Amino acid sequence: xxxxxxxxxxIAEIAKAAGLSPGLVHYHFxxxxxxxLALVEQLAQRGRERVKARLxxxxxxxxxxxxxxxxxxxxxxxxxEPEAVAAWVTISAEALRxxxxxxxxxxxxxxxxxHLEELVGEVLGRERARAVAAGLFATIQGYxxxxxxxxxxxxxxxAVGTVxxxxxGLLDPDxxxxxx
Amino acid sequence: xxxxxxxxxxIAEIAKAAGLSPGLVHYHFxxxxxxxLALVEQLAQRGRERVKARLxxxxxxxxxxxxxxxxxxxxxxxxxEPEAVAAWVTISAEALRxxxxxxxxxxxxxxxxxHLEELVGEVLGRERARAVAAGLFATIQGYxxxxxxxxxxxxxxxAVGTVxxxxxGLLDPDxxxxxx
Amino acid sequence: xxxxxxxxxxIAEIAKAAGLSPGLVHYHFxxxxxxxLALVEQLAQRGRERVKARLxxxxxxxxxxxxxxxxxxxxxxxxxEPEAVAAWVTISAEALRxxxxxxxxxxxxxxxxxHLEELVGEVLGRERARAVAAGLFATIQGYxxxxxxxxxxxxxxxAVGTVxxxxxGLLDPDxxxxxx
Amino acid sequence: xxxxxxxxxxIAEIAKAAGLSPGLVHYHFxxxxxxxLALVEQLAQRGRERVKARLxxxxxxxxxxxxxxxxxxxxxxxxxEPEAVAAWVTISAEALRxxxxxxxxxxxxxxxxxHLEELVGEVLGRERARAVAAGLFATIQGYxxxxxxxxxxxxxxxAVGTVxxxxxGLLDPDxxxxxx
DNA sequence: CATGAATGAGGGTTCATTCAT
DNA sequence: TATGAATGAACCCTCATTCAT
Numbered sequence: 001x002x003x004x005x006x007x008x009x010x011i012a013e014i015a016k017a018a019g020l021s022p023g024l025v026h027y028h029f030x031x032x033x034x035x036x037l038a039l040v041e042q043l044a045q046r047g048r049e050r051v052k053a054r055l056x057x058x059x060x061x062x063x064x065x066x067x068x069x070x071x072x073x074x075x076x077x078x079x080x081e082p083e084a085v086a087a088w089v090t091i092s093a094e095a096l097r098x099x100x101x102x103x104x105x106x107x108x109x110x111x112x113x114x115h116l117e118e119l120v121g122e123v124l125g126r127e128r129a130r131a132v133a134a135g136l137f138a139t140i141q142g143y144x145x146x147x148x149x150x151x152x153x154x155x156x157x158x159a160v161g162t163v164x165x166x167x168x169g170l171l172d173p174d175x176x177x178x179x180x
Numbered sequence: 181x182x183x184x185x186x187x188x189x190x191i192a193e194i195a196k197a198a199g200l201s202p203g204l205v206h207y208h209f210x211x212x213x214x215x216x217l218a219l220v221e222q223l224a225q226r227g228r229e230r231v232k233a234r235l236x237x238x239x240x241x242x243x244x245x246x247x248x249x250x251x252x253x254x255x256x257x258x259x260x261e262p263e264a265v266a267a268w269v270t271i272s273a274e275a276l277r278x279x280x281x282x283x284x285x286x287x288x289x290x291x292x293x294x295h296l297e298e299l300v301g302e303v304l305g306r307e308r309a310r311a312v313a314a315g316l317f318a319t320i321q322g323y324x325x326x327x328x329x330x331x332x333x334x335x336x337x338x339a340v341g342t343v344x345x346x347x348x349g350l351l352d353p354d355x356x357x358x359x360x
Numbered sequence: 361x362x363x364x365x366x367x368x369x370x371i372a373e374i375a376k377a378a379g380l381s382p383g384l385v386h387y388h389f390x391x392x393x394x395x396x397l398a399l400v401e402q403l404a405q406r407g408r409e410r411v412k413a414r415l416x417x418x419x420x421x422x423x424x425x426x427x428x429x430x431x432x433x434x435x436x437x438x439x440x441e442p443e444a445v446a447a448w449v450t451i452s453a454e455a456l457r458x459x460x461x462x463x464x465x466x467x468x469x470x471x472x473x474x475h476l477e478e479l480v481g482e483v484l485g486r487e488r489a490r491a492v493a494a495g496l497f498a499t500i501q502g503y504x505x506x507x508x509x510x511x512x513x514x515x516x517x518x519a520v521g522t523v524x525x526x527x528x529g530l531l532d533p534d535x536x537x538x539x540x
Numbered sequence: 541x542x543x544x545x546x547x548x549x550x551i552a553e554i555a556k557a558a559g560l561s562p563g564l565v566h567y568h569f570x571x572x573x574x575x576x577l578a579l580v581e582q583l584a585q586r587g588r589e590r591v592k593a594r595l596x597x598x599x600x601x602x603x604x605x606x607x608x609x610x611x612x613x614x615x616x617x618x619x620x621e622p623e624a625v626a627a628w629v630t631i632s633a634e635a636l637r638x639x640x641x642x643x644x645x646x647x648x649x650x651x652x653x654x655h656l657e658e659l660v661g662e663v664l665g666r667e668r669a670r671a672v673a674a675g676l677f678a679t680i681q682g683y684x685x686x687x688x689x690x691x692x693x694x695x696x697x698x699a700v701g702t703v704x705x706x707x708x709g710l711l712d713p714d715x716x717x718x719x720x
Numbered sequence: 721c722a723t724g725a726a727t728g729a730g731g732g733t734t735c736a737t738t739c740a741t
Numbered sequence: 742t743a744t745g746a747a748t749g750a751a752c753c754c755t756c757a758t759t760c761a762t
Contacts, residue, residue, distance in 0.1 A: 093273030142322030162315035169349010453633030495702035502682030522675035529709010
């Protein structure tokens with residue numbers, strides 16, 4: 001599904017790639033959609049682990065923790081998973097049409113966003129945390145889309161740095177805005 | 181295609197919605213894909229006009245012009261076009277798989293991004309403008325995705341304000357970062 | 361469908377028998393079920409014509425008209441249509457499960473039964489006509505089933521005569537019962 | 541099978557309803573068809589018992605015994621088994637296509653019919669008994685079909701009475717016909 | 721420029737049946 | 742006896758595309 005998209009990934013091909021017979025796929029998954037839902041869960045799980053791992057080795061304060069979260073999604077190192085990113089973009093597109101996919105996607109996004117909001121909340125007051133977290137999260141999603149759909153457009157390696165500067169600006173209590 | 185997605189939007193249904201016969205659609209478009217490519221062009225055109233209109237009525241300096249650009253994509257007023265946003269998200273997902281769509285998408289994104297980069301360049305030096313513009317553009321794309329795939333998640337009306345604050349932070353010469 | 365039954369009559373086979381491509385069958389019939397519904401209509405039409413024709417050439421009184429109706433369904437002559445009978449039995453079985461088929465079947469049966477009831481009503485009072493007509497109609501249906509499912513069981517040619525005697529008994533005002 | 545029809549009653553579902561595993565069903569029945577054949581036997585057995593029970597408590601003469609037989613199949617009381625009737629209609633439809641089912645169905649019908657013929661033979665001479673019994677049996681089958689496929693059409697409770705009057709007419713030695 | 725019937729490949733899904741355990 | 746994963750054929754249905762008119 002990451003390679004071909006949801007519709008063009010046929011059950012027959014999925015089965016073949018997994019070394020299964022087409023019938024067996026339907027023995028384990030009632031519908032094709034459930035394969036996608038399972039993928040959502042898998043990616044969500046992997047994402048949570050990445051965040052957890054990054055936070056675990058973060059020594060700094062609240063700001064550093066927010067940055068660790070952003071790095072977990074955007075760092076381009078050995079652990080970058082371009083296929084997972086492509087899968088995630090595919091899922092978000094399917095979430096527009098399939099209610100069940102939307103529900104699963106929504107749940108994952110809410111959980112991640114809640115986590116980021118919590119981290120942001122340690123720096124800012126709660127009232128602004130929601131919008132700030134949502135903005136940073138949107139930036140992550142946007143980088144996902146652009147990095148897969150228009151490869152080469154984003155200056156390589158710039159994503160993490162840029163989003164961190166965005167975070168810095170948003171988390172700055174007396175804001176750049178104030179100084180204008 | 182905005183409603184059903186590319187694959188599920190059948191030529192027959194498209195024709196019906198347009199008051200045409202299926203055969204006539206193929207008289208004007210060699211392949212189904214061309215309908216999508218035409219949609220890309222249409223949306224791009226509309227987007228350019230929105231930006232142009234916003235910039236035309238902007239009185240402020242360079243910073244205000246950057247903000248006008250951001251507003252053109254994210255302002256939630258009478259001229260909001262949720263269906264166009266859904267179409268755009270669909271297009272970006274198709275760009276992952278179909279080379280021709282990718283090319284068209286890429287072209288549009290590059291043009292828009294170049295425009296934003298130019299506006300940003302009036303504030304910052306050229307060297308940082310690219311990454312900053314890319315970051316802000318990614319945020320816009322991300323808001324597009326989240327607003328259509330998880331409606332209700334983004335605090336209503338917060339997008340423009342948040343992205344403006346992000347811009348302010350990024351455009352601030354001695355940056356919040358510097359003060360840390 | 362008359363030959364193989366509803367489930368085992370595949371669209372591919374139906375198409376082939378009709379000299380059509382499978383896709384074309386679905387161009388004219390939304391679902392396989394609609395083919396069956398069309399068959400119901402066709403059989404009903406043919407049935408009505410048979411009754412009409414028999415009644416047209418009947419010279420006798422009300423009793424003869426009832427008998428003409430019965431003959432239209434059970435006479436075993438040149439115009440016997442064993443395949444139509446098999447189709448009708450198949451339809452009645454499908455009517456048990458498929459609501460749409462049931463509705464179509466019900467409509468046809470009600471119309472035929474109403475006609476018979478009217479004919480019977482000319483002999484008996486209205487109040488008993490319903491039950492008598494229903495009984496004779498049931499006998500017709502039963503002969504249909506038995507003649508196709510257990511060929512050779514029914515003494516050849518006995519159906520019409522027997523059901524006419526049944527009718528005579530039921531239509532007899534002072535009934536055989538009375539004399540017991 | 542009574543609920544869904546033969547084809548749509550999957551082994552998996554049958555197994556589940558019986559609290560068995562699909563594999564075990566095939567341990568006891570070589571083919572799915574055998575499940576249907578077993579059902580035929582079961583229904584036949586139950587039918588024979590019903591007739592036997594009715595005859596056992598019948599005090600009257602030959603005519604009463606014929607009526608007892610008819611009541612065994614059509615009486616609508618506490619012991620009515622609509623599901624069994626639906627099953628029987630299903631079986632008769634399958635008998636049209638599957639030779640083995642036809643054989644089983646044929647055997648059961650012949651046995652029942654022979655019994656009825658015997659009872660009728662005690663009133664009439666042997667030579668007419670066959671056709672009369674077949675007619676009455678056909679009526680029973682027809683009521684089965686109509687009562688399940690078009691519920692509400694047959695005046696409730698009218699079946700037994702009507703078929704008894706039919707029997708009376710047929711069994712009347714100097715027949716209604718004679719008096720016409 | 722326009723219609724809409726026609727094609728045929730391909731996809732999701734079901735399911736009787738098998739079989740290792 | 743019993744399980745339930747596994748198979749693979751078959752089926753209904755969809756749909757982009759073609760084409761005679």
